[in-house]
Amino acid sequence: MSSPDTIRIFDTTLRDGEQSPGCSMSPQQKVVMARALDALGVDIIETGFPASSESDREAARLIAREVRRPTLAVLSRCLPADIEASVRALEGTANPRLHVFVSTSPLHREHKLRMSREQVLDMTASSVAHARRLVDDVEFSTEDGTRTEEDFLVEVITAAIANGATTINVPDTLGYTTPDEMRALFQRLIATVPGARDVVFSAHCHNDLGLAVANSLAAIEGGARQVECTVNGIGERAGNCAVEELAMALKVRQAFYQLDTALDTRLLVPTSQLLRRLTGMGVQRNKAIVGENAFAHESGIHQHGMLRHRGTYEIMNPSDVGWPDSKLVLGRHSGRAAVSHRLRALGYTLEDDQIDPIFSAFKALCEQQRVVDDDDLEALMHGDVDGQGWRLASMTVSDRGQRASAQVELSDPAGNTVSESALGDGPVDALFAALAAATGVELALDSYQVHSVGIGRDARGEANLSVRHDDGTGASDAYDGTGTSRDIIEASALAWLDVANRILRRRADAAPGTQRAAAHA
Numbered sequence: 001m002s003s004p005d006t007i008r009i010f011d012t013t014l015r016d017g018e019q020s021p022g023c024s025m026s027p028q029q030k031v032v033m034a035r036a037l038d039a040l041g042v043d044i045i046e047t048g049f050p051a052s053s054e055s056d057r058e059a060a061r062l063i064a065r066e067v068r069r070p071t072l073a074v075l076s077r078c079l080p081a082d083i084e085a086s087v088r089a090l091e092g093t094a095n096p097r098l099h100v101f102v103s104t105s106p107l108h109r110e111h112k113l114r115m116s117r118e119q120v121l122d123m124t125a126s127s128v129a130h131a132r133r134l135v136d137d138v139e140f141s142t143e144d145g146t147r148t149e150e151d152f153l154v155e156v157i158t159a160a161i162a163n164g165a166t167t168i169n170v171p172d173t174l175g176y177t178t179p180d181e182m183r184a185l186f187q188r189l190i191a192t193v194p195g196a197r198d199v200v201f202s203a204h205c206h207n208d209l210g211l212a213v214a215n216s217l218a219a220i221e222g223g224a225r226q227v228e229c230t231v232n233g234i235g236e237r238a239g240n241c242a243v244e245e246l247a248m249a250l251k252v253r254q255a256f257y258q259l260d261t262a263l264d265t266r267l268l269v270p271t272s273q274l275l276r277r278l279t280g281m282g283v284q285r286n287k288a289i290v291g292e293n294a295f296a297h298e299s300g301i302h303q304h305g306m307l308r309h310r311g312t313y314e315i316m317n318p319s320d321v322g323w324p325d326s327k328l329v330l331g332r333h334s335g336r337a338a339v340s341h342r343l344r345a346l347g348y349t350l351e352d353d354q355i356d357p358i359f360s361a362f363k364a365l366c367e368q369q370r371v372v373d374d375d376d377l378e379a380l381m382h383g384d385v386d387g388q389g390w391r392l393a394s395m396t397v398s399d400r401g402q403r404a405s406a407q408v409e410l411s412d413p414a415g416n417t418v419s420e421s422a423l424g425d426g427p428v429d430a431l432f433a434a435l436a437a438a439t440g441v442e443l444a445l446d447s448y449q450v451h452s453v454g455i456g457r458d459a460r461g462e463a464n465l466s467v468r469h470d471d472g473t474g475a476s477d478a479y480d481g482t483g484t485s486r487d488i489i490e491a492s493a494l495a496w497l498d499v500a501n502r503i504l505r506r507r508a509d510a511a512p513g514t515q516r517a518a519a520h521a
């Protein structure tokens with residue numbers, strides 16, 4: 001058994017995580033991820049379900065060759081053929097674990113397995129015994145355990161332990177239970193089941209009600225000493241317990257739980273980002289610990305507090321989870337403290353009476369763009385805060401015939417106008433080509449997204465662009481731009497101009513005397 005004050009992390013990113021629609025990984029990608037999980041310090045890695053595919057079998061073999069420290073587990077149904085496929089896939093593994101499972105709840109017994117209680121009990125006993133004859137480390141899971149009659153759950157777990165299971169996992173397969181129920185269930189099972197104290201109890205919580213981490217912590221309070229998790233919380237439907245959240249809850253609230261994991265938490269963000277790149281599945285910006293906004297502050301009151309003492313608005317240090325630092329993002333909600341602070345970092349120390357006009361210009365700029373970056377601040381300080389650069393005077397887009405066409409008319413603050421038209425594969429393609437012709441700015445599109453903000457009559461389309469721009473030296477810089485309008489095509493044009501105007505401002509700053517908006521002419 002594990003030390004009573006350590007929680008074993010059983011990582012199932014490569015098995016349950018991979019079951020998320022759109023998260024399949026090749027065996028080679030799984031090896032890359034397994035190496036990262038090893039470095040992170042997880043205790044057990046579940047590499048797949050060998051009976052399900054050649055890809056899972058190959059992944060298990062390849063990982064076994066390279067990853068020697070953690071225990072490597074594979075999943076099997078309670079079927080002899082699955083167990084044998086798993087045992088073959090585990091050959092050569094330094095620390096192998098066979099994980100067998102069967103559904104125990106009435107709904108699953110009746111409708112899915114079409115089996116009686118007795119049949120499920122027999123299947124448990126014979127499969128665990130079969131697995132244990134072949135491998136010493138056998139985990140048994142009661143699928144849909146939290147919706148199972150408790151007397152039957154006790155019977156099944158008793159049979160699994162009697163036949164040699166060394167870890168008992170009680171999954172909340174549907175993410176249905178609540179923390180109080182989970183804590184009490186683990187307490188009762190550990191107190192009631194014969195032999196419970198000789199095995200490790202484990203929780204495997206799904207996130208259908210957003211309770212996977214809370215339920216896993218409650219299971220720990222109830223006596224579980226293994227928790228099954230995934231990186232970024234990926235997994236069936238709404239996912240599994242997120243390893244980064246669980247690990248940091250135990251670390252930040254160590255005084256309360258008096259328990260910890262063996263993870264090097266500084267690798268949580270790099271591991272999260274690796275998985276995002278391997279699967280292409282993004283992480284929501286406000287996701288705890290690993291989301292882009294987890295340590296970003298935009299509102300003035302929070303920024304002011306952070307500048308006085310970071311503990312006012314942060315309960316952990318970003319570097320403890322692998323972020324370089326917190327971010328004070330300047331935007332419409334920011335106040336003077338954060339703007340002055342950023343300006344000081346750029347070398348501008350302002351007297352109290354100098355900040356007001358700059359701050360007013362800053363707020364005006366925030367009405368046009370969501371985020372004000374260092375280039376924008378430099379422009380503000382040089383007094384040429386047109387912030388507007390090129391403005392969209394008019395546009396016409398037509399999508400009739402073989403190719404779409406767009407015509408744009410732009411004006412700059414000096415009153416110059418320019419008009420250009422272009423053809424494209426679709427209306428947005430034509431529009432962007434016309435804008436490039438009008439401004440002389442070439443942008444390579446990395447991503448383009450349009451979504452609705454607001455509801456009903458107030459709804460507006462918001463376009464977000466991520467682009468790269470070659471400054472002529474061969475180096476390419478990344479930019480993001482945003483535009484909002486009732487018309488999504490116009491929002492797209494505004495997002496494109498948001499980026500182009502930043503690039504033109506930067507060019508003008510680099511070459512003083514160049515006329516800003518008409519710099520391309």
Ligand SMILES: CC(=O)SCCNC(=O)CCNC(=O)[C@H](O)C(C)(C)COP(=O)(O)OP(=O)(O)OC[C@H]1O[C@@H](n2cnc3c(N)ncnc32)[C@H](O)[C@@H]1OP(=O)(O)O
Binds near residue numbers: 053076102103112113
């Ligand atoms: C909660 C979980 O995460 S469970 C794990 C989920 N993971 C997966 O399903 C892995 C990917 N799955 C697959 O590749 C396929 O489903 C396979 C290869 C495993 C099985 O494929 P098939 O033989 O075509 O069966 P299919 O998927 O249609 O149905 C599942 C069968 O397994 C049975 N079964 C389900 N769980 C168990 C179990 N724990 N023990 C024994 N039998 C089980 C079902 O009753 C059904 O049997 P039936 O065909 O006799 O009705």
Ligand SMILES: CC(C)C(=O)C(=O)O
Binds near residue numbers: 204
């Ligand atoms: C197979 C088991 C452990 C599972 O993934 C679940 O019940 O959610």
Ligand SMILES: [Mg+2]
Binds near residue numbers: 171236
């Ligand atoms: Mg699961």
